[in-house]
Amino acid sequence: MKTIKIGVILATIATGYVTPLPATAGAIERACLASGRSGASRPLCGCIQQVADATLSGSEQRRAAKFFKDPQKAQDTRQSDNRSHETFWKRYKAFGNSAAAYCG
Known part of the structure; x- marks a missing residue:
């Protein structure tokens, strides 16, 4: 199933069509936007969230979102x-x- 979702993402890239972001941001998008990094923008963070939706479960997304605020958690993991x-x-x-x- 994950392979199919990745295929859909790659097909989206090839066609140049990106679906609009949902009204509510996911955990990864919120963490990305709140990170304070200079490159963090709504389009980029939304794109990263779309990939997260296709590759990570909800609990994995919440866990990964914590890495934005505390990179040491990523290192420890x-x-x-x-x-x-x-x-x-x-x-x-x-x-x-x-x-x-x-x-990217």
């Missing part, structure tokens, strides 16, 4: 020996690569 942290990190890393390709 990446270095953890906990199997669930490792599984999440692999999915998060794939999300990051997809977001960079789609939104």
Whole structure:
């Protein structure tokens, strides 16, 4: 199912058509906009949210959103020996690569 969603994202890129953002922002978009980073904009953060919606579950998105405010949490998760942290990190890393390709 995730492969199909990624395919839809890639098809969207190829056609140049981007669907409008929903009225309510997701956890990733809100965290991105609140991050204070100079490159954070509504279109970019919305794009990243679209990739998150296609690649991460809701709970994974909420967990990843915390990394914007506290990057040390990302580092702790990446270095953890906990199997669930490792599984999440692999999915998060794939999300990051997809977001960079789609939104970058």
